[in-house]
Amino acid sequence: MEKVQQLSIFAENRPGRLEKITRVLGENGINILATAIVSTNGFGVIKFMVDKCDLALAKLREAGFTVSLSEVLAIEMKDKPGGLHDVVQILSEKGVNIENASVYVAESRKRAYLLVEVKDIEKAKQQLKNSGLTFLGAKQQAPA
Amino acid sequence: MKKAAKENSMIWNKQAECMPAGERRSLQLARLKAAVKRTCDAVPFYRKRFGDAKIKPDDIKTLDDIRRIPFITKAELREGYPFNMFAVPMEKIVEVHTSSGTTGKPVVTGYTRNDIDLWSEVMARALSMAGATEKSIIQNCYGYGLFTGGLGVHYGAHRIGSTVVPISAGNTKRQIDIMLDFQTTIIACTPSYALYLAEVAEEQGIDLKKLSLKAGCFGAEMWTEQIRTEIEKRFHILALNIYGLTEIIGPGVAHECPEKCGLHIFEDHFYPEIISPETLELLPEGEKGELVLSTLTREGIPMLRFRTRDITALHREPCACGRTLVRMERITGRSDDMLKIRGVLVFPYQIEKALLEMKGIEPHYQIIVTREHHLDEIEVQVEMSKKLFSDEIRKIEELRRKIEKKIEEAIGLRAKVLLVEPKSLPRSEGKAKRVVDKRQL
Structure with missing residues (x-):
């Protein structure tokens, strides 16, 4: 089963912080595939799935950000009514709990991926064996 | 490396620093009597103070009698700006320094030749505690100028005969280059600057363990045991605490020996008391309160019962290093910035x-x-x-x-x-x- 990588960046919750991060990515020709922002009590964690993970990690660190790279599952969904439901139903049947999630639309109206963060990715992989789900892999995350 | 730094530590003036307590008290009393007389004769402010309190210099017959002398505060010193508190004519003053003056007019301190000699002596005692010898290379990152930090360390290093690198404050990149190239063995700076230096050096990929640094004299701001541990761990050195203030002499009022159980006050020259900042009553030994200092030998600008506003406690149990000098705890606050x-x-x-x-x-x-x-x-x-x-x-x-x-x-x-x-x-x-x-x- 394949998995993809996601960046997590610590940011203070104030104007201009996201702009600074996206500028680093843009200036270095890094494409953002999916985004999620979680914030609470004055700070937030910004999550990006990008095409050049290692470059993004290095450039953001250089710019002084606290960043980490973690693995997530990217599960293929049909980009049509009921598409998300079909995937979530399987996850629920197999007992996989979603910690955080976001969506990567690979081809509009055709193919999308649900990016799922779980507590224990190895365990989730076991649970989802033979589930019939299709996963996006590192090769497909990298630029074409 | 730390062990080596501890072994290097020397007692600069055994006779003064290890003097039996009783003998020192006699010396302090003799010096106090002379200081009171000299000060009242020369400084109108003190003469009036003594008059208002209805005491005469001759009333000081024991060390305990010092309690009869009214306190002096920074605000009062400021009123004497610039030279009114000096006890000698200007031709006897060879150097002046000032406090930072962040809260108003600065306090000016004037040194006679003997005062500079005294400053060199107490700073030599201080740096010796950190292991300084003729062979040491002391990188002095305290600011040179009106601030007392830079020249105080400088004079002490000269007295010992160490090589002093008068780099002063700032230019962190160059500080690190010099530290590497000159193989600095002792550094003198504020603890927060030491941590900043470590941070910048680490960013540049420099392995701090490879420096020749053995010890550091850190002071001029409040710090904690945790920061000491952090500095010692990052640099692999012995980090010691230095204390002083412009009003008394600058750095060199007290310094820690490698036993790290408080700072030895050079009490043959600076007489300490601890008072309650609220009631102004003298507190028993070991209790925390505000440090009050009197200079016993300063000529240029003697100080009788100066309220430092620094919160600490004094301890007199014997120290393993052999010094009989009283120890003060690290400063844990200021009675005016709590x-x-x-x-x-x-x-x-x-x-x-x-x-x-x-x-x-x-x-x-x-x-x-x-x-x-x-x-x-x-x-x-x-x-x-x-x-x-x-x-x-x-x-x-x-x-x-x-x-x-x-x-x-x-x-x-x-x-x-x-x-x-x-x-x-x-x-x-x-x-x-x-x-x-x-x-x-």
């Missing part, structure tokens, strides 16, 4: 200690005090670090709450903790500004 928050006394030091007891927290923080709707609020800004970061926001939030709880346990008040981005809090090359009080009181 924060009164919702009626509770809070020392910034307490918050720092709580923070640094938690693993992974960088010693960079700022305390912001505000008053909203007549209620004081404290916000403590703490920098996020690689070690603390998690990609799960829940874990970061847990950490934030844990810090809040830890601070609440330390100060008895709820403080709001704000996690901020790494390196976003101001770094200083001198005294770190830890508290921003935004209340309009």
Whole structure:
């Protein structure tokens, strides 16, 4: 089963912080595939799935950000009514709990991926064996 | 390496530093009597003070009689700006220094030739505690100029015969280059600057363990045991505490020996007392209060019972190093910058200690005090670090709450903790500004 990588960046919750991060990515020709922002009590964690993970990690660190790279599952969904439901139903049947999630639309109206963060990715992989789900892999995350 | 630094530590003036207590008291009394007489004769301010308090210099017959002398404060010294507190004619003054003057006119201190000699002597004692010898290379990052730090260390290094590198404050990149190239063995700077140096050096990929550095004399601001541990761990050195103040002489009033059980006050020249900042009563030995200092031998600007505002306690049990000099605890606050928050006394030091007891927290923080709707609020800004970061926001939030709880346990008040981005809090090359009080009181 394949998995993809996601960046997590610590940011203070104030104007201009996201702009600074996206500028680093843009200036270095890094494409953002999916985004999620979680914030609470004055700070937030910004999550990006990008095409050049290692470059993004290095450039953001250089710019002084606290960043980490973690693995997530990217599960293929049909980009049509009921598409998300079909995937979530399987996850629920197999007992996989979603910690955080976001969506990567690979081809509009055709193919999308649900990016799922779980507590224990190895365990989730076991649970989802033979589930019939299709996963996006590192090769497909990298630029074409 | 630390062991070596400890073994290097020497007693500069055995006769003075290891003198039996009784003998020293006789010496102090003789010097005090002479100082009182000299001061009252020469300085109108003191003459009037003694007159108002209805005492004469001859009334000082024992060391305990010092209590009859009224205190002198920084505000009063300022009124004598610039030279009215001097006890000798200007032709006898060979050098002047001033306090920073951040809160008004600075205090000016004048040194006679003998005062410079005294300063060199006490600083030689101090640097010797850190292991300084003729062979040492002392990188002096204290500011040269009107500030006493730079030249105080300079004179002490000269007296010993060490090689002093008078690099002064600032230009961190160059400090690191010099430290490497000159194989500096002893560094003198503020503790916060030492940590900043470590941070910059690490960013440049320099392995701090490979430096020739063996010890450091850190002072001119309040710091904690946790910061000591941090400096010692990062640089692999012996980090010792130095204390002094412009009004008394500059650095060299007291210094720690490698036993690290308090700073030995050079009490044959500077006479210490501890008083309650509220009642102004003398406190028993070992109790925490405000340090009051009198100079016994200064000529240029003698000081009788100067209120330092620094909070500490004195201990007289024998020290393993062999010195009989009284020891003062590290300064844990200032009687004038303790924060009164919702009626509770809070020392910034307490918050720092709580923070640094938690693993992974960088010693960079700022305390912001505000008053909203007549209620004081404290916000403590703490920098996020690689070690603390998690990609799960829940874990970061847990950490934030844990810090809040830890601070609440330390100060008895709820403080709001704000996690901020790494390196976003101001770094200083001198005294770190830890508290921003935004209340309009």
